[in-house]
Amino acid sequence: MIGRLNHVAIAVPDLEAASAQYRDALGAKVGAPQDEPDHGVTVVFIELPNTKIELLYPLGEDSPIAGFLEKNPAGGIHHVCYEVEDIIAARDKLKEAGLRVLGNGEPKIGAHGKPVLFLHPKDMNGTLTELEQV
Numbered sequence: 001m002i003g004r005l006n007h008v009a010i011a012v013p014d015l016e017a018a019s020a021q022y023r024d025a026l027g028a029k030v031g032a033p034q035d036e037p038d039h040g041v042t043v044v045f046i047e048l049p050n051t052k053i054e055l056l057y058p059l060g061e062d063s064p065i066a067g068f069l070e071k072n073p074a075g076g077i078h079h080v081c082y083e084v085e086d087i088i089a090a091r092d093k094l095k096e097a098g099l100r101v102l103g104n105g106e107p108k109i110g111a112h113g114k115p116v117l118f119l120h121p122k123d124m125n126g127t128l129t130e131l132e133q134v
């Protein structure tokens with residue numbers, strides 16, 4: 001069921017500084033900031049040869065990453081995202097296995113215009129896990 005690693009997300013306290021570091025120090029291909037109001041974040045995608053890095057910065061008052069940045073003020077790895085072919089089949093199988101699907105359990109459209117879901121980090125070895133249908 002599980003496919004490619006789509007991205008690793010890193011929450012950062014300064015989006016411009018983090019973008020500049022990947023662009024200038026690491027020589028990476030860095031995209032433009034993208035506001036995602038439905039998700040409460042601004043994202044910058046960094047294209048690597050084999051996957052992507054998603055830099056995350058809080059957007060709005062109820063951002064799901066605000067608490068994470070309070071606990072980790074220097075930033076840190078926030079989630080990993082795996083590709084699946086059928087997100088509803090994946091969701092139902094994981095729910096049957098006892099994993100908690102976050103939110104109302106229905107996929108939302110993510111930063112790539114594709115349906116996404118999140119699994120609770122406590123059910124995934126301490127790692128918040130996003131699934132993206134490709």
Ligand SMILES: CC[C@@H](C(=O)O)C(=O)SCCNC(=O)CCNC(=O)[C@H](O)C(C)(C)COP(=O)(O)OP(=O)(O)OC[C@H]1O[C@@H](n2cnc3c(N)ncnc32)[C@H](O)[C@@H]1OP(=O)(O)O
Binds near residue numbers: 078079126
């Ligand atoms: C741009 C769109 C999309 C994409 O297309 O790529 C995105 O990536 S959006 C990214 C942001 N969206 C989300 O994170 C949505 C899912 N997240 C949530 O629903 C919540 O953030 C959460 C995971 C349920 C956490 O809720 P919160 O209220 O912030 O924290 P708690 O303090 O209640 O956390 C409970 C427990 O879990 C630990 N935790 C929290 N976040 C993480 C994390 N990112 N990684 C690992 N562990 C995490 C937290 O430390 C608590 O543990 P204890 O202290 O042991 O109780």
Ligand SMILES: [Co+2]
Binds near residue numbers: 081130
């Ligand atoms: Co993500």
